[in-house]
Amino acid sequence: MTDRDPLVLDAMLGKLATYLRMCGYDAAYALDRDAEADEDLLALAETEGRRLVTRDEDLARTVEDAVLLTERAVEDQLRELLAAGFELELSEEPVRCGTCNAPVERVDRTEPTPEYAPDPAEIDTWRCRDCGRHFWKGSHWADVADQIREL
Ligand SMILES: [Zn+2]
Numbered sequence: 772m773t774d775r776d777p778l779v780l781d782a783m784l785g786k787l788a789t790y791l792r793m794c795g796y797d798a799a800y801a802l803d804r805d806a807e808a809d810e811d812l813l814a815l816a817e818t819e820g821r822r823l824v825t826r827d828e829d830l831a832r833t834v835e836d837a838v839l840l841t842e843r844a845v846e847d848q849l850r851e852l853l854a855a856g857f858e859l860e861l862s863e864e865p866v867r868c869g870t871c872n873a874p875v876e877r878v879d880r881t882e883p884t885p886e887y888a889p890d891p892a893e894i895d896t897w898r899c900r901d902c903g904r905h906f907w908k909g910s911h912w913a914d915v916a917d918q919i920r921e922l
Contacts, residue, residue: 775797777797779801779821781823784825787824790919793862793915797821797867798867799819799872800872803872809830824852850922864877878897879891
């Protein structure tokens with residue numbers, strides 16, 4: 772996964788950011804990073820070496836390797852990315868937090884987990900190093916895997 776370009780997605784692409792993170796991309800999202808204004812978004816892309824993904828044609832034109840998306844629905848946006856040569860496939864296991872984009876770590880089998888998460892002794896569970904959210908490969912994971920396979 773490390774050979775994939777880190778990305779930054781504009782304010783209109785929050786849902787897409789979650790999908791990309793589940794595919795193992797380092798996908799920063801404008802609103803998480805307080806970068807709604809064009810100049811802040813461009814500065815973030817520049818300082819962190821992130822490729823800009825945007826639905827804003829004018830903005831895309833100002834950056835050399837920006838990815839311009841035209842579709843509104845996330846499935847269609849994913850198809851546009853596939854057409855642009857992006858690899859879209861769920862990671863073997865969670866690598867990035869879908870909520871905040873930080874790396875996740877495996878929860879030890881004996882560690883306690885919050886009520887919404889499964890018992891790690893029974894189901895492999897991961898925790899975000901930053902926001903602490905827990906992840907596992909449950910029905911949501913399977914749904915997204917199907918959705919991506921059917922693109
Ligand atoms: Zn997180």
